[in-house]
Amino acid sequence: MRLKDKVAIVTGGANGMGRSTAVLFAREGAKVVVGDVDDAAGAKLAAEVEAAGGTLTYQRCDVSDEAQVAALVATAERVFGKLDTIFNNAGIEQQVTPSHEVTADLFDRVIGINLKGTFFGCKHAIPALLRNGGGTIVNNSSVSAFANVGGNISYASSKGAIMSMTRVLAIEYARRNIRVNAINPGVIDTDMNRRNKALSTDPDAVEEKWRTITPMGRMGTGEEIAETVLYLASDQSSFVTGIGLLIDGGRVAT
Numbered sequence: 001m002r003l004k005d006k007v008a009i010v011t012g013g014a015n016g017m018g019r020s021t022a023v024l025f026a027r028e029g030a031k032v033v034v035g036d037v038d039d040a041a042g043a044k045l046a047a048e049v050e051a052a053g054g055t056l057t058y059q060r061c062d063v064s065d066e067a068q069v070a071a072l073v074a075t076a077e078r079v080f081g082k083l084d085t086i087f088n089n090a091g092i093e094q095q096v097t098p099s100h101e102v103t104a105d106l107f108d109r110v111i112g113i114n115l116k117g118t119f120f121g122c123k124h125a126i127p128a129l130l131r132n133g134g135g136t137i138v139n140n141s142s143v144s145a146f147a148n149v150g151g152n153i154s155y156a157s158s159k160g161a162i163m164s165m166t167r168v169l170a171i172e173y174a175r176r177n178i179r180v181n182a183i184n185p186g187v188i189d190t191d192m193n194r195r196n197k198a199l200s201t202d203p204d205a206v207e208e209k210w211r212t213i214t215p216m217g218r219m220g221t222g223e224e225i226a227e228t229v230l231y232l233a234s235d236q237s238s239f240v241t242g243i244g245l246l247i248d249g250g251r252v253a254t
Contacts, residue, residue: 001029002234007080009033009072011063011121012090014041016190017140020222021087021229026054028230031080035061035072036090063090063117066124073124083128085136085233088121090114091158096151107154114158115165122169126178134177138232139166141182143248149213159184163244170242179241181232186248189219215250 008025012018013034019041025032026049034056036042042058049056057079061072076083091114094106118139129135142159144152163182170180211217228247231237246252 002230002236003085004029006030006084007033007076007082008084008233009035009076009086009121009125011035011061011069011072011086011088011117012140013087014038014045014058017185017188017222017225017229018087018089019045020226021089022056023049023054024223024226024230025233026056027052028234030084031055031057033057033059033072033076033079035059035063035069037062061090063088063120064112066120069117069120070124073128077128077131082132083125083135084132085138086121086125087138087140087229087233088118089140090117091140094152094155098151099153102153107157110154111158114155115161118162119165122165122180126169126173129178130176135179136233136237137166137169137178137180138229139180139182141166141184141244143184143186143246143251145184145244146246147248147252166244167242174241179232179237181237181241182244183225183228183232184244184246184248185220185225186246186251187214187219188225188247189221213251213254214248215254218249220247220249 003025008030010018010022013022014036022032022034046056046058059072059075061068063069094110139162141162144156145160145163148156166180166182
């Protein structure tokens with residue numbers, strides 16, 4: 001087991017990539033604390049993991065609220081005695097919109113959840129990791145930090161900033177035994193992307209576009225993302241810090 005006796009937090013862990021990661025973490029021996037705003041999905045996930053013999057605690061957490069993120073970290077330490085890793089995964093999309101039509105409220109909402117939520121996760125996890133002698137942070141950025149097709153300025157801005165944040169923290173805490181990395185998913189088969197497709201006037205064309213811009217010709221899966229997060233969270237990547245690992249089916253290579 002690659003996370004035996006470890007304690008992990010996954011934000012936005014009730015659905016999508018976060019859910020797949022939480023399930024894998026538990027299967028690999030971690031005691032997992034999941035934060036999300038989807039209470040029904042969170043409770044269902046906790047029951048499924050416990051039934052499979054794993055350990056997972058769900059707690060409601062809106063990552064745009066710093067106090068709730070701090071409380072999530074406090075729960076991990078109170079219930080399980082320490083924190084070894086956090087996957088700052090929670091995020092929302094922006095519907096494709098011409099950039100000059102994006103409202104300040106929309107921009108602030110996306111930045112507040114995607115970027116500030118990641119900042120709050122890092123800010124409050126780091127003291128807990130230091131108390132434990134070190135650990136790992138994995139931030140969910142996006143292929144949009146490197147390659148883009150336009151129409152998602154708030155989302156791309158948030159994800160590009162997460163990459164900068166990741167590098168800052170990796171350098172700052174490298175000698176204190178905290179490794180900080182990011183993943184950069186391409187088009188993944190998640191509820192978020194299904195919502196984006198459904199909002200289009202031609203959903204089939206949207207999916208075909210996703211396949212066309214991905215050299216491997218398909219969408220990635222939540223399980224493929226989870227395996228990559230596990231690599232960065234575990235001792236398998238013990239000499240890796242400050243990177244953004246692309247999981248994009250070759251898109252940025254084109």
